[in-house]
Amino acid sequence: MNKFWSPAIQSLVPYTPGEQPRIDGLTKLNTNENPYPPSPAVEHAIKHFSVERLRLYPDPDAGRLKDALASEYKLNREQIFVGNGSDEVLALAFMAFFRQTRPLLMPEISYSFYDVYANLFEIDYKKIPLDESFRVQLSDYSHENGGIIFANPNAPTGIAIELADIEALLKRNTESLVLVDEAYVDFGAESATSLVNKYPNVLVVQTFSKSRSLAGLRIGYAFGHPELIEALERVKNSFNSYPLDMFAIEAGCASLSDRAYLNKTCQQIIATRERSAEALEALNFVVCPSSTNFLFAHHRTLTGAELMTYLRERKILVRHFNKPEIANYLRITVGTDEEMERLIAALKAHPNIAS
Amino acid sequence: MNKFWSPAIQSLVPYTPGEQPRIDGLTKLNTNENPYPPSPAVEHAIKHFSVERLRLYPDPDAGRLKDALASEYKLNREQIFVGNGSDEVLALAFMAFFRQTRPLLMPEISYSFYDVYANLFEIDYKKIPLDESFRVQLSDYSHENGGIIFANPNAPTGIAIELADIEALLKRNTESLVLVDEAYVDFGAESATSLVNKYPNVLVVQTFSKSRSLAGLRIGYAFGHPELIEALERVKNSFNSYPLDMFAIEAGCASLSDRAYLNKTCQQIIATRERSAEALEALNFVVCPSSTNFLFAHHRTLTGAELMTYLRERKILVRHFNKPEIANYLRITVGTDEEMERLIAALKAHPNIAS
Known part of the structure; x- marks a missing residue:
């Protein structure tokens, strides 16, 4: 003390x-x-980067990276937020959405940063047990809540949740945000990105650190309704205007070019x-x-x-x-x-x- | 809404x-x-960086960069914090130190991010007018407070504060933290870094974005008593474990090697x-x-x-x-x-x- x-x-x-x-x-x-x-396209982009440019600030909005994500995931730029790794995106989302009077719901066993964020921002939360086979059962997320967060696939269990179960939750839980943390989704689960155009209450968070082999560069992003993205931008621009450096923007775009x-x-x-x-x-x-x-x-x-x-x-x-x-x-x-x-x-x- | x-x-x-x-x-x-x-040493470091390493997470503690700062500024690693630009360092410092019952004091005209942070973290603050020649007069910072922040040199005026005036403030204001934001200090002001070993209540924040021509890479840092640094590490590790990517660490070290x-x-x-x-x-x-x-x-x-x-x-x-x-x-x-x-x-x- x-x-x-x-x-x-x-x-x-x-x-x-x-x-x-x-x-x-x-x-x-x-x-x-x-x-x-990472993709050879990343190496190419970095080797051709003009180091002289580092004297300038990066684009605070990382517009090129947003456009590349929009093109790859068939969304609009206004549905996309980018941050310094998905950890930062999650932290900003906790500030933007989960500081509510009702508790945040999260799985009893999941990414252990969730309760750390909740404690940092003094957010009340309730943990929902997994079932006996270590599965997240979204039918159990029926308490009054100020938000729901879970990882799909879940960590550290590795078990995926059916997309139909997530869609059913979004239909049922219309008064608070549902955050689907998809850090590992490219290794075999079904992404909720397809639900972003249909539901105003889903935020999908992904990362370049796992499937795209860019953990060393810190790039995360979120997909959601433009009004959800606006909340994230407000918090981000009240915290740190330029979280993505020039190499992160360059390498992220290069990685997206090589599906x-x-x-x-x-x-x-x-x-x-x-x-x-x-x-x-x-x-x-x-x-x-x-x-x-x-x-x-x-x-x-x-x-x-x-x-x-x-x-x-x-x-x-x-x-x-x-x-x-x-x-x-x-x-x-x-x-x-x-x-x-x-x-x-x-x-x-x-x-x-x-x- | x-x-x-x-x-x-x-x-x-x-x-x-x-x-x-x-x-x-x-x-x-x-x-x-x-x-x-930036220094040619930065270009050299980046051209020799093995892109394959980007698949790994960076050192969450950025130990090499802290050691290089310690050596350059004659401090110990425990007196040094690093972050994603000095904006992130400032944001984390607001959380770590300024969420107090008494108000934060800041100059009426200064870096306009200070009140944004205060609003984001719901921190009460009081603005102290500059004198008629636009100078920050630290003798005016005598109200009861939960912290004091100012930039030296001040922005956007560009005017420096005498180091003796800062030391006098530290002696007088012993019950709260004094944060000296030295983003521009290398262009002609006297740094308060020399006071870090003498006073437990001063935090000095600097950046690689201005004098070191690395705005594109987002590197900021703070010097202070190890217990102040510990508070920053706690907040940082509750928010985002890896804010500095591998290029920021590499380029920062290279820049420090070329005084x-x-x-x-x-x-x-x-x-x-x-x-x-x-x-x-x-x-x-x-x-x-x-x-x-x-x-x-x-x-x-x-x-x-x-x-x-x-x-x-x-x-x-x-x-x-x-x-x-x-x-x-x-x-x-x-x-x-x-x-x-x-x-x-x-x-x-x-x-x-x-x-």
Whole structure:
């Protein structure tokens, strides 16, 4: 405690991102990064960027990037917001929409930044349990609320929600905003982008950090009705006018120009994921059905903590969450085939894992 | 108004950044950008950056950049915070320190983002008038307060505050934080960085956007007591874990490695500024004494609005503020000698400007 702090700061418990150690020879399967580099179009754009231009401010509206997104996703510029990673887009959305008298609803197990935002902005919230198979059941989101947020596919479970269930929720829940966080949607779930033209109460948030291999550049975006986008712009322009730098705008546009590369690398990751899930099941793991670039799994006899430590000693990083409901699980990013074979081989070498 | 908005959003009046038009042949003297490119070390760092790395998240703590700042400014890493431009650093500081029951004090005329932040975070504030020569008189900041913020040099006046006056304020005002916004300090004011080791209640905020010619990359930072930095880290990690992308970290470090270039370009701008101020005075302008890379001036007979329009028609952009106290002034960025000669020639050609 320090007398110069705002009183509200003292009770903040910040989000803990996965580790980013720089250790040679590490197999890094802990932060859901894409194992493939970004599209060659990104490299081309960066190599041809005139560094002299950096003396100028970027376009505060990132208009070129919005136009490229509009063209790729068949929307208008007025339906698009861009920000410094989807984390910033989510934070601004919490300010813009969820500071209500009624509580925000979110899944009991989901992206753990949601409650951090709620605490930062002093937003009351209520957590809705998953069902016994770890699925988000949107029929359970029937309490009076000032907003609903969930991830589709959900994290860290990796399980997708049916688009029909989301549409039914939008029809039922007409008085508050429904935010669908689609960070992992390109790996196999159905996007709610198609609902943006039909419903004024849905905001879809996506990112360039996962399927587009641009985590290092911090680009996130949201799709929604122009009046929802206006609220985000108001908050953004009251907070930081230029959150996207020139490289983010350039690289984002370049990535959007290469849909074939996105499709190819996503298909590779999906194929590796399915093979890896089978290999883990053969080693006595229970694996949630994943529509993402990670697998959420627990072993039938070994704890998550001991497996994480065991793998770490072998220079393989996976993510483990210290929460009672999921303490036995590991979240394993889908890497290249070679990285996943390294993981499987390390697990097979464990004295107590029967293969 | 839209029923999905947080009620507080409706009354927000966002900050209006200067225009960023992309028009060929424009002389752009409206957003205080540096007329010189960034250090050649920046170009080298970017050309040698391996684009493949962008698939990974950046270091959330930007440790290398903090270490480079620590080394350049003779501080410890624990005394340094970095963010997505000094605007983001300021926004996070408002959340971390100024959400108090007593009002924040700020100059009546200063960076107009300060009241935008205060409104966004529902912070009560009191504006202290400048003296008759447009100077910030810190002896006037004696009201009970929950914090004090000012820019040194002040914007848009360009006038510096004596470091002794800042130190006297820190000694007097021991119960709340004093934030010194030094965006323009390298152009001729004395930094309060030297006070960071002596006073636990001072936070110094600087940027790479002006003197280091990196506005396009969004890098700001703060110096202060480790407990102040901890508050900023808490808020940042509750808002957005990775605000600085890989290029910002790389280019920031490269820029810090080339102090000679910084000194040389700042000296060039100062020399151009002094020549331009004299030329404007010869054209019947009253020019505030500037310690920045801009000049704040008004003509003795012509209004600010008419001069801005006149210059704009000649493809010269300068900034004009629609506030009664300063409506007659123009804020003119110091460009290259050639750009300033173009400005002076255009003014000389005005039928009602006697030379």
